[in-house]
Amino acid sequence: MSERYVTVAKVGDLEPGEMMYVEVGEEPVCLINLDGALYAINDTCTHEEASLSDGTIEGDEIECPLHGGVFNIRTGEPAAFPVVVPVETYGVRIEGDDVQVAVRP
Ligand code: FES
Numbered sequence: 368m369s370e371r372y373v374t375v376a377k378v379g380d381l382e383p384g385e386m387m388y389v390e391v392g393e394e395p396v397c398l399i400n401l402d403g404a405l406y407a408i409n410d411t412c413t414h415e416e417a418s419l420s421d422g423t424i425e426g427d428e429i430e431c432p433l434h435g436g437v438f439n440i441r442t443g444e445p446a447a448f449p450v451v452v453p454v455e456t457y458g459v460r461i462e463g464d465d466v467q468v469a470v471r472p
Pocket of ligand 1: 437
């Protein structure tokens with residue numbers, strides 16, 4: 368089945384190095400502008416209940432605010448303990464002035 372894209376923000380809402388919390392259906396999503404490219408990952412840390420959009424971007428990684436676990440923003444792969452499970456990543460596309468994130472059917 369093909370993915371469905373949902374508008375979550377406007378181009379220009381996020382400057383490079385910024386991120387924001389958005390919701391795609393029921394999913395909490397952290398939308399990140401990494402050097403001008405947009406990425407979307409699930410907002411909930413895979414370690415415990417923490418919102419990654421409250422964390423810190425370091426290079427191409429995001430650090431969880433609760434215990435300092437780190438994920439690669441591009442791949443969702445864990446990059447530093449205590450995170451060992453990847454965080455889900457989503458497709459992002461630009462349609463006109465809209466930023467859209469893919470949701471699974
Ligand atoms: S909740 Fe994110 S590292 Fe523990």
